[in-house]
Amino acid sequence: MVFPCLDEAAALPAVLAALPSGYRAIVVDNGSSDGSPQVARAHGAKVVHEPRPGYGAAVHAGVVASRSPIVCVLDADGSLDAGELSKLVEAVVSGRADLAVGRRVPAERGAWPWHARVGNAVLAALLRRKGLPVRDIGPIRVAHRDALLALNVRDRRFGYPLELLLRAGAANWRIAEFDVAYRPRTAGTRSKVSGSVKGTLRAVRDMAGVLR
Template sequence: MVRVTDSITPRADVVLPCLDEAAALPWVLERIPDGWRAIVVDNGSTDGSATIARAHGATVVHEPRRGFGAACHAGLLAADADVVCFCDCDASLDPGLLPGFVRSVEEGGADLVLGRRRPQERGAWPLHARLGNIALARMLRRRTGLALHDLGPLRAARRAPLLGLDLTDRRSGYPLEMVVRAADAGWRIEERDVPYRPRTGTSKVTGTWRGTWHAVRDMRTVLREPATTTAANSRTRAAR
């Protein structure tokens, strides 16, 4: 059953990057708020994820170039709602929490809302992945001055300003690049606690030390980049 959305919450598109998430997709898609559009970006799945997504009413976009950022950006380009949300497709995060994120953006409380993951069960967040996230959050605070604790994938912002950030990373650095460029542009960034559960299936990024190392490497590359000219000069907040 699709979760019913508060009638005062505007419609939004939810981008769901997907690589072999057949087991998790039904739970995730059933929790998309009523009236919203789920955009499942198939990043080369071989387990029938795209077919399952369509059967549950999602719009399916195929992105042949592998990479978390490639999938996220393809979904952003396919979106047409004023506000776009992002959520992992592995059932570790509940997209049913997103109406609160969207209301904060729509009401002018924030330009970008991020979910701070709070593990609910043992094993929800492997130690190596958590340590990598802590290190990156510290580097992010030094780079931007923002008191953020997490680079969680559950987030919401307006589509047009997101596109205006000119994000270029197409690997694991995409979520961090979004935050860094938004900070450089003077966006108000809000962090909200969200429950974090053990994922369904095997992680393609942070499920192993090797995957975590690659993700941290990609993100450190983003942090070493100087502020973009567009972001540094415009200092323009997301349109409200």
């Protein structure tokens, strides 16, 4: 279970406590200054340090560090419930899917800012034009570890999820998308993407570069 992490100390205790039995947490610290690594260790997680900045860099480091045949990736900000992973894992373990991803469904008003939703919708529409059956570029996914590494996803910033989907599609992976409840981030944390229009534009820029 990989949690890319940048300054999520306020969210980590609840996020890690919600992890279902049998999952091993790997928190990939991407340069936090709020004590996130210490909080993660105190709550039983393995901590991996990734000095290269970027969401993709953190996710890749966590997947490499994992020793489980099935790897899950989930944001560490408290917006997603780790308890929802079971349906995604079952789809991959049963062989019904090579990649299971979450489609965020806002559970509360304000959980997903308008600018982030618009950017996500545009990118998802472009993916559907390429034959990929997704409506979200979501921060929750499950796949076989070795197969995921073999895709050789190169983006190390916000374009990572998009490149992963494009490469999975090109490899004829079966992709299954599941609705997952999306809630406001834990108080005291701030999104690096959806927390501002600037952050969203930066992420869209990275992903547009992948599409080109």
